[in-house]
Amino acid sequence: MTEREQQLKAFGRLLDIMDELREKCPWDRKQTLESLRHLTIEETYELGDAILDRNMPEIRKELGDLLLHIVFYSKIASESASFDIGQVIEGINEKLIHRHPHVFGDVVAESEDEVARNWEQLKLKEGKKSVLAGVPRSLPAMIKASRIQDKAASAGFDWDEPGQVLEKVQEELSELRAEMDANKQDKVESEFGDVLFSLINFSRFIKVDPESALERTNKKFIQRFKYLESEAEKNGQSLEEMTLEQMDVYWNRSKRLFG
Numbered sequence: 418m419t420e421r422e423q424q425l426k427a428f429g430r431l432l433d434i435m436d437e438l439r440e441k442c443p444w445d446r447k448q449t450l451e452s453l454r455h456l457t458i459e460e461t462y463e464l465g466d467a468i469l470d471r472n473m474p475e476i477r478k479e480l481g482d483l484l485l486h487i488v489f490y491s492k493i494a495s496e497s498a499s500f501d502i503g504q505v506i507e508g509i510n511e512k513l514i515h516r517h518p519h520v521f522g523d524v525v526a527e528s529e530d531e532v533a534r535n536w537e538q539l540k541l542k543e544g545k546k547s548v549l550a551g552v553p554r555s556l557p558a559m560i561k562a563s564r565i566q567d568k569a570a571s572a573g574f575d576w577d578e579p580g581q582v583l584e585k586v587q588e589e590l591s592e593l594r595a596e597m598d599a600n601k602q603d604k605v606e607s608e609f610g611d612v613l614f615s616l617i618n619f620s621r622f623i624k625v626d627p628e629s630a631l632e633r634t635n636k637k638f639i640q641r642f643k644y645l646e647s648e649a650e651k652n653g654q655s656l657e658e659m660t661l662e663q664m665d666v667y668w669n670r671s672k673r674l675f676g
Contacts, residue, residue, distance in 0.1 A: 450490060552564045586616055589615045590612055644675070
């Protein structure tokens with residue numbers, strides 16, 4: 418049996434298992450598209466954590482969980498004759514072929530940027546009224562800002578070089594400071610949002626994913642802070658009673674240990 422045959426056999430087995438669970442398991446039988454939604458979001462974030470940790474066994478596990486959800490949604494939809502898993506797969510097959518004329522047709526695209534521009538133009542021809550139409554409303558704000566900027570750039574609305582964007586960041590910081598000095602809280606929030614938006618834009622130019630960068634910093638902070646708590650406890654100290662200078666001793670030690 419070839420590797421592809423083994424893969425198809427494994428996928429077929431998953432479909433058979435899903436059919437049986439939907440028929441015989443009280444929990445699986447009860448689920449709806451709506452009841453699975455929050456679980457799918459949770460699984461997606463768990464996959465994101467595994468990717469940041471570069472934990473390949475965990476990535477494989479979480480991909481399996483997401484694949485199960487795709488099969489589950491398709492099974493539920495098939496029961497009302499809305500669509501089935503075959504139509505889901507054929508839909509993405511046709512979409513990939515249509516959106517990649519430089520691979521499956523005679524269009525020439527020599528760079529990643531050209532591919533992205535072609536992709537957005539094709540979507541507009543398919544009936545999208547704006548290049549921003551494909552950005553989901555429910556995305557977390559940071560990811561949404563990143564996607565908005567990617568799509569605007571693909572339409573040619575972009576800076577020419579990183580230095581210009583960094584100047585924009587500095588300009589927004591100056592405006593934030595001015596509103597803080599004027600003690601205008603409503604303006605402070607607006608300008609703070611502008612600072613974040615410009616920083617996220619700058620991240621594109623330096624090839625950094627802002628969501629991943631911030632989450633790595635979150636993980637780093639948690640590791641260092643837990644070390645601070647642990648070391649303080651070993652020495653019979655309470656964080657609430659320690660000075661910042663005393664905490665810094667452990668904090669700086671954690672930086673040397675964990676980077």
